[in-house]
Amino acid sequence: MTTNEILSRAAAVKTVVALLDEQTKNNALYAMADALLAHKEDILAANRADMDAARESLSEVMQDRLLLTAARITAMADGIRAVAALPDPVGRTLATHTREDGLRIEKVSAPIGVVAIIYESRPNVTSDAAALAFKSGNVAVLRSGKEAHASAAAITAALREGLTACALPADLVSLVEDTTRASANELMHAVGKVDLLIPRGGKGLIRACVENATVPCIETGTGICHVYIDRDADLDKALSIIENAKTSRPSVCNAAEVCLVDAAVAPAFLPRLRERLVDARIQSGKTPVALRLDGRAAAIIEGEAAGEEDFDTEFLDYILAVGVVDDATAAIAHIGAHSTHHSEAIVTENDATAARFAASVDSAAVYINASTRFTDGGEFGLGCEMGISTQKLHARGPMGLAELCTYKYVVRGNGQIR
Amino acid sequence: MTTNEILSRAAAVKTVVALLDEQTKNNALYAMADALLAHKEDILAANRADMDAARESLSEVMQDRLLLTAARITAMADGIRAVAALPDPVGRTLATHTREDGLRIEKVSAPIGVVAIIYESRPNVTSDAAALAFKSGNVAVLRSGKEAHASAAAITAALREGLTACALPADLVSLVEDTTRASANELMHAVGKVDLLIPRGGKGLIRACVENATVPCIETGTGICHVYIDRDADLDKALSIIENAKTSRPSVCNAAEVCLVDAAVAPAFLPRLRERLVDARIQSGKTPVALRLDGRAAAIIEGEAAGEEDFDTEFLDYILAVGVVDDATAAIAHIGAHSTHHSEAIVTENDATAARFAASVDSAAVYINASTRFTDGGEFGLGCEMGISTQKLHARGPMGLAELCTYKYVVRGNGQIR
Numbered sequence: 001m002t003t004n005e006i007l008s009r010a011a012a013v014k015t016v017v018a019l020l021d022e023q024t025k026n027n028a029l030y031a032m033a034d035a036l037l038a039h040k041e042d043i044l045a046a047n048r049a050d051m052d053a054a055r056e057s058l059s060e061v062m063q064d065r066l067l068l069t070a071a072r073i074t075a076m077a078d079g080i081r082a083v084a085a086l087p088d089p090v091g092r093t094l095a096t097h098t099r100e101d102g103l104r105i106e107k108v109s110a111p112i113g114v115v116a117i118i119y120e121s122r123p124n125v126t127s128d129a130a131a132l133a134f135k136s137g138n139v140a141v142l143r144s145g146k147e148a149h150a151s152a153a154a155i156t157a158a159l160r161e162g163l164t165a166c167a168l169p170a171d172l173v174s175l176v177e178d179t180t181r182a183s184a185n186e187l188m189h190a191v192g193k194v195d196l197l198i199p200r201g202g203k204g205l206i207r208a209c210v211e212n213a214t215v216p217c218i219e220t221g222t223g224i225c226h227v228y229i230d231r232d233a234d235l236d237k238a239l240s241i242i243e244n245a246k247t248s249r250p251s252v253c254n255a256a257e258v259c260l261v262d263a264a265v266a267p268a269f270l271p272r273l274r275e276r277l278v279d280a281r282i283q284s285g286k287t288p289v290a291l292r293l294d295g296r297a298a299a300i301i302e303g304e305a306a307g308e309e310d311f312d313t314e315f316l317d318y319i320l321a322v323g324v325v326d327d328a329t330a331a332i333a334h335i336g337a338h339s340t341h342h343s344e345a346i347v348t349e350n351d352a353t354a355a356r357f358a359a360s361v362d363s364a365a366v367y368i369n370a371s372t373r374f375t376d377g378g379e380f381g382l383g384c385e386m387g388i389s390t391q392k393l394h395a396r397g398p399m400g401l402a403e404l405c406t407y408k409y410v411v412r413g414n415g416q417i418r
Numbered sequence: 419m420t421t422n423e424i425l426s427r428a429a430a431v432k433t434v435v436a437l438l439d440e441q442t443k444n445n446a447l448y449a450m451a452d453a454l455l456a457h458k459e460d461i462l463a464a465n466r467a468d469m470d471a472a473r474e475s476l477s478e479v480m481q482d483r484l485l486l487t488a489a490r491i492t493a494m495a496d497g498i499r500a501v502a503a504l505p506d507p508v509g510r511t512l513a514t515h516t517r518e519d520g521l522r523i524e525k526v527s528a529p530i531g532v533v534a535i536i537y538e539s540r541p542n543v544t545s546d547a548a549a550l551a552f553k554s555g556n557v558a559v560l561r562s563g564k565e566a567h568a569s570a571a572a573i574t575a576a577l578r579e580g581l582t583a584c585a586l587p588a589d590l591v592s593l594v595e596d597t598t599r600a601s602a603n604e605l606m607h608a609v610g611k612v613d614l615l616i617p618r619g620g621k622g623l624i625r626a627c628v629e630n631a632t633v634p635c636i637e638t639g640t641g642i643c644h645v646y647i648d649r650d651a652d653l654d655k656a657l658s659i660i661e662n663a664k665t666s667r668p669s670v671c672n673a674a675e676v677c678l679v680d681a682a683v684a685p686a687f688l689p690r691l692r693e694r695l696v697d698a699r700i701q702s703g704k705t706p707v708a709l710r711l712d713g714r715a716a717a718i719i720e721g722e723a724a725g726e727e728d729f730d731t732e733f734l735d736y737i738l739a740v741g742v743v744d745d746a747t748a749a750i751a752h753i754g755a756h757s758t759h760h761s762e763a764i765v766t767e768n769d770a771t772a773a774r775f776a777a778s779v780d781s782a783a784v785y786i787n788a789s790t791r792f793t794d795g796g797e798f799g800l801g802c803e804m805g806i807s808t809q810k811l812h813a814r815g816p817m818g819l820a821e822l823c824t825y826k827y828v829v830r831g832n833g834q835i836r
Binding site for chain 1: 432523654661662666750778782812829
């Protein structure tokens with residue numbers, strides 16, 4: 001089927017899913033999870049085909065992202081059931097206003113419509129994105145990376161079988177068949193057919209979507225996250241936070257990439273930072289962090305000299321750019337110039353400095369004395385996540401079910417005119 | 419000054435306005451209103467220059483839009499004071515979540531940053547947009563139409579004087595000096611400098627912004643609004659609602675352009691519609707409405723035959739396209755295919771039909787037994803309005819101060835790590 005046909009079929013069932021009640025949606029999600037488990041062998045076989053084709057072209061890390069196992073499929077089914085357990089985000093009354101003439105204006109959450117998700121090599125995004133879109137009353141049009149297409153197709157077939165088993169249209173979830181660049185372009189330009197485009201993947205994919213899409217698009221997640229160690233910091237907390245932010249999972253967007261240190265505490269802090277991130281980690285058999293130091297930091301501790309680009313790079317690795325700044329004002333200015341507006345932290349015991357940092361730093365999440373690693377829908381109590389928005393309109397930070405909805409005003413009267 | 423210089427100066431004061439407290443902002447708004455009145459003569463002189471230049475090129479309607487009078491300037495100052503009286507939309511706690519580990523996640527409203535507003539010939543948009551942007555903690559970069567530029571420049575000079583009088587940077591409000599197409603293009607493509615672009619004006623301007631902008635842009639308001647008269651309608655209410663929606667102010671976006679009539683009541687309703695909108699209005703000296711009838715309507719009453727485009731036209735005039743549909747389902751489908759997602763109404767005494775219409779019609783405002791003319795920030799209780807969004811992301815329907823804000827997550831801990 002052509003991408004255009006898939007989009008037309010998706011548009012045709014928008015109203016169906018928008019009107020489903022919570023119980024019907026949840027039953028369908030359970031059926032989708034069951035179908036996924038029932039087709040475990042088919043999905044694993046399709047994944048083996050993807051893996052065989054990927055053996056030579058993909059790195060080991062990418063192959064691990066692509067790989068499915070029985071346990072991973074079970075986790076995908078559990079993920080769908082977890083979405084079923086979340087409250088229905090559609091039809092919630094967000095505000096009401098009753099006028100003196102009796103006209104009642106109600107602001108009500110509503111589905112967005114057809115949500116297209118372009119992703120890369122993680123097959124589990126297929127079920128994850130489909131479940132979130134469906135629960136929020138949207139129609140999902142998925143476009144997987146070429147290398148994961150067989151896996152995604154097998155997963156989508158199972159999900160559609162689950163829908164059909166509940167007498168719902170299979171077209172509520174579809175996978176674009178064309179895996180060339182043309183289909184991604186078609187989704188980006190399907191004005192009037194795609195109500196929202198969400199890219200989920202690396203920087204290249206996200207930039208391509210944000211820069212080229214003429215349909216509404218949400219920029220998700222590259223993170224050049226900063227941790228600023230203020231002169232009034234508790235240095236023990238600072239060490240623990242920066243180590244966690246940098247090393248607990250370096251490959252994710254909420255990991256720290258830059259540590260800024262107030263000049264007033266740099267002589268005391270930087271040697272301890274080096275000890276904690278390099279020496280102690282080597283001694284305990286952990287991967288040490290490669291420090292990239294600006295001139296002022298290099299005057300205090302040893303380490304590789306940072307190039308200019310090191311303060312504008314999402315390393316996603318055991319690398320940390322370290323710079324010394326004059327004070328909190330300078331840190332705020334540096335972050336304003338270099339951050340991707342994802343997550344930034346200050347470590348300080350000074351409430352006034354913390355409040356100024358929180359109000360001035362223009363990022364989705366601003367932390368006071370905590371690790372940037374908490375920026376996540378699950379950790380924030382949203383129960384799930386479609387991605388982390390680094391833009392300011394519509395959704396900022398972790399996108400849960402509520403962020404996959406729009407709203408409308410429903411106005412009830414008895415003949416009122418103006 | 420070049421547009422780029424103006425944008426750089428605007429970016430430099432983003433943090434200033436983001437941190438202002440409510441009282442400081444309100445004092446500045448009062449000072450801006452006072453300065454506007456103090457410079458009434460300068461503004462009127464500038465407006466005379468604009469009017470002289472416009473005498474030959476602009477229609478009478480456009481000249482009236484451009485014209486300022488002492489009374490209109492007083493109304494502009496009152497408008498600024500009304501914005502001062504509204505609650506501060508910045509720094510409001512929208513949600514909180516405290517984790518078991520004590521980490522407190524607060525979702526807080528925050529300014530968007532630099533908001534660029536491209537408008538046309540109404541000089542009052544200058545003060546109106548500046549006041550709304552300022553109260554919501556944003557920096558305003560205004561770009562008026564060429565024909566209103568002298569007026570807009572005089573108004574902006576007064577507003578900046580008001581800011582300076584309160585020891586605030588004048589650059590919190592600026593007017594782009596270049597009135598050629600180049601400056602509008604520059605604003606549309608100022609990625610990283612313009613945080614939000616709002617076009618306010620006609621269809622051509624809005625389409626140009628939405629289709630070309632690479633900065634975040636909100637599509638405002640063309641309205642092909644529908645009123646559907648259901649088989650279970652109270653026909654007296656229906657007549658009153660359609661006359662109000664069509665004729666109370668035909669030139670605005672929330673005026674009705676299309677009346678759909680359920681086939682079951684068309685023989686009873688259409689002759690009364692013709693009597694009310696045509697004959698009775700002629701008899702009472704009012705402008706009659708020109709009816710453009712589809713084939714089924716034309717079989718019942720007299721009137722001009724509608725062309726296909728008449729059901730896809732924002733007439734903004736005393737013209738109404740009238741069509742007969744099989745039932746509410748057909749009306750919903752017709753609206754889905756032809757509306758601009760602004761405002762639609764159903765007239766019915768049947769609650770189930772009303773509920774289905776409200777849930778299925780994908781527009782910013784859906785009315786049950788009331789006129790579409792209420793879609794307005796003031797009427798909806800928002801106190802003001804920057805425009806009416808017809809898109810689904812971020813803001814939908816009337817945009818008040820809250821819709822000129824984004825949010826951020828402020829996370830307070832005591833050393834929590836993940």
